[in-house]
Amino acid sequence: MLVAQSQPMAVDPLLDQLQKQYQTVLQQMIKLRQTATALEGFIGRDQACQSVQAEALAQLRQLAAETETATAFTEDLWQQLDAAVPDHPEHFQEALFRLxxxxxxxxxxxxxxxxxxxxxxxxxxxxxxxxxxxxxxxxxxxxxxxxxxxxxxxxxxxxxxxxxxxxxxxxxxxxxxxxxxxxxxxxxxxxxxxxxxxxxxxxxxxxxxxxxxxxxxxxxxxxxxxxxxxxxxxxxxxxxxxxxxxxxxxxxxxxxxxxxxxxxxxxxxxxxxxxxxxxxxxxxxxxxxxxxxxxxxxx
Missing domain, CATH: 3.40.50.10230 (Cobalamin biosynthesis CobH/CbiC, precorrin-8X methylmutase)
Incomplete structure (x- = not known):
């Protein structure tokens, strides 16, 4: 079983600097991953969801989604997009084709x-x-x-x-x-x-x-x-x-x-x-x- 170390280890100054740089890059990656996840959830919609997708696109145009993609996908917008999900199976090949x-x-x-x-x-x-x-x-x-x-x-x-x-x-x-x-x-x-x-x-x-x-x-x-x-x-x-x-x-x-x-x-x-x-x-x-x-x- 993996456990956290109870005693702090002596860290070389350069290694400490690299760890801080890694954490900065990791945070940037997390933000990009959030944006990518939002885009995947939108672009990956199959044909059966296209009617609600078209309505969502109209809303996104008003929200300037090109520059604020992750934040533009509000909870209300996701609820609208997800409304058609329970009505049919997911078509994975369609999503893969787009993504x-x-x-x-x-x-x-x-x-x-x-x-x-x-x-x-x-x-x-x-x-x-x-x-x-x-x-x-x-x-x-x-x-x-x-x-x-x-x-x-x-x-x-x-x-x-x-x-x-x-x-x-x-x-x-x-x-x-x-x-x-x-x-x-x-x-x-x-x-x-x-x-x-x-x-x-x-x-x-x-x-x-x-x-x-x-x-x-x-x-x-x-x-x-x-x-x-x-x-x-x-x-x-x-x-x-x-x-x-x-x-x-x-x-x-x-x-x-x-x-x-x-x-x-x-x-x-x-x-x-x-x-x-x-x-x-x-x-x-x-x-x-x-x-x-x-x-x-x-x-």
Missing amino acids: LPDLSQRPEIEVDVLSHLVLACGDVSLATFVRFSSDAIKAARETLSAGCTIVGDVPAVIAALDQPRLTHLGCQWATLLDNPHIDSAADAEQQFWQDNGWHQRLRDLTDGNIWMVGYAPSVLMKLCEAIETGVGRPALVIGLPIGFSHAPAAKRRLMQLSVPYVTTESALGGGLLAAVVLNRLAASLIEKPDCHCYLGEAN
């Missing part, structure tokens, strides 16, 4: 993965930070077709897999840190450093398999080290551990390797997102086995 950045140069399968990642976390900006190696989709489809083993860092990642689809493809799955009580990145890191048995399991499971790291950054770091030292070469690494220093460092190290990968250029990640990537790659293989969009110039 996602231009992905027209991306392969169709990659766009599908990105769309589902955004839906899984509710953060449209995530699409900007996800990175696919040029050979990631090709490697995933070839390896899944061959009935590979999928290795997760913790049981929670494996539990989120679409196991019926993977069984249909003849795939199996395994866990590096096989402790069902791991329920956070902090637990996963602690278990990793306490459990010496992972050394042999990593050696046995590295070569030719798909790896999903969604919790422990140290797992991804050691996997990268295994690749660099010739222990084995995974067919694909979905590297999305959680963390604020080790995780970004592990992801940068992964992107420097000549191995297919999907990762993010940030602290963003998690076991659910790692499973979403693998599940959508498996689904696209079953639904569109002859798709070759990933072999075009866009990839």
